[in-house]
Amino acid sequence: MPGYHGCVCGSIESDHRKMSDEVKLYAVRGSPFVCRVKIALDLKGIKYENIEEDLTNKSADLLKYNPVHKKVPVLVHNGKSISESVVVIEYIDDVWKGVPILPQDPYEKAVTRFWAKFIDDKCMPAIFKVYSSNGDEQAIAEACEQLQILENELAVKGTKFFGGDNINLVDITADFIAYWLGVIEEVTEIKLVTKDKFPKLTEWADNFVNCQVVKEILPPRENLLAFFRKRFGKA
Template sequence: MADEVKLFAIAISPFVCRVKLALNMKGIKYQNLEEDFPNRSTQLLRYNPLHKKVPVLVHNGNPISESLVIVEYIDDVWKQVPIFPQDPYQKAVARFWVKFIDEKCIPALHNVFGNNGGEQVVAEACENLQVLENEVGVKGKRFFGGDNMDIVDIVAGFIAYWLGLMEEATQIKIFTEDKFPKLTKWSDEFVNCQVVKEILPPRSLEILPPRSLVLAYYKKRFSKG
């Protein structure tokens, strides 16, 4: 009997895209259930009553919430194309970088656009990006995970794609090739991978909104008036 896999999603969410990328990397077929926020479906509220948000993966009737928890679950259940390193030490290192990106980098970037590009918040965001600049491409690696993407690349995908949309929406540019050449090269490699292109808003328009709608979301979010 085939697995039943459903994903409660919203296309503009980078956290949903993490899960879609993990499923795509593994070649797992799933039913994409697009939510209409703020009108959450009764199913979503039943499966995630605590946070009432996406993503929620439902595997054979069992719901799993929170993007990183879902991705790790996917990696544990479907063994093909590992997302987390198999070596315990390397796995711990990957988790360290995931935590750094989620708890330091992404909040700092949001602060830049939420505070109209203030000098102090820009400096903090660039300092965090510089840490990643120093890490990616070490010893000629194509991705953070080496020659193939891993969990760090999935989480850092926010920088590769969504950061550019926020910059375009606010006309505040901090992520430039001259400042971050290795991170820019990594970003280009990431967004041009077929498994990534298939789940980003410019593609698969039958189930995802055009890029312009995602851009409009960020313009509204960071608007000052």
């Protein structure tokens, strides 16, 4: 059962009142969306049962707990299921105290939700389009436009993370950009994020993947390289 093992981003205080809760996570190894939830759980110091799914042969429980999307991650807390990674993270932050993942101030919370939604609705589809189109120039331009918006936000904030001195919902939502994207870039040789073009984003990614709680959740890079080489037909 994964749990907190320390993080350079801040101290953790487990909510002992919740220790008797039954928490299960339906997951797939190597998924950035699952890793988002695992990071949030570890930040809060929550012990949980990790249940690996085979998406080619989905379990009856997964279909029962997420009948709409039939996807992971799904968090089951005392028999009640929550799906969609960002929604799950917000639930975790609401239920368990300790290190906050979203700000308490209503305005700051709304802004945080805005940027998380921007990453999922704008950045991620644009990045996926680059690699599904084998590096189409227009797709690259569109992805860089979205990434530049994130670069600008980091420059305006002038902080280590989108969450300030510590990671928050926005940083966690951007885990694919921080880690998985670099692996895909290496395999395909289609580079989007360079230090010259996106210095703030590059620095942020380094800080994020080296945060202790994040580092312990991320899948081994060699496993991802093997997966994406197979996916993109690279020897």
